[in-house]
Amino acid sequence: MPPGDEPLPASGADQHYRALERLYGSAPVNAKFASKLHIPGEGRSQLTFTVSPEDYHAAGAAHGTIYFKMLDDAAFYACNSLVTDRFLLTTSFNLFFSKPVRAGQVTAEGHWVSGRRRVFVAEARLVxxxxxxxxxGTGTFMKSRIPLSSLPGYAAGGPSGL
Known part of the structure; x- marks a missing residue:
């Protein structure tokens, strides 16, 4: 690589976002879903996943558990993008289903709405x-006592593990 063409080191925020993406991928429950998390910036997240017949309820469309999981994850990671020391916990979540989905790729877009100290609020939508x-959906999340740095998926190359 010619001098001056070296890639710039990732910012602390970018390192945190990539560590959260690894954390998502390392959660055992996510092995059950064809999904991928991307955090494009502070207070935002994007989760893409594929709905297949294995996700259907008896009437042949995606079960509401799929909607909840993806909306909750998108809102959660939008909020945890603002918190670099602790893992957040979902304390409440409200859902609105507007259309059934039978198959294909779905995107959950999360964005932070309010809160920066202990309690956070975020919204997410499925497209x-x-x-x-x-x-x-709209979720409320609270800081836990669990350090992000103690979680193997986060710590492997995350901000504290660099």
């Missing part, structure tokens, strides 16, 4: 492949 909203 299908055609760009139509299929659900939305």
């Amino acid at each position: 299908d492949e055609e760009g139509e909203e299929i659900g939305r």
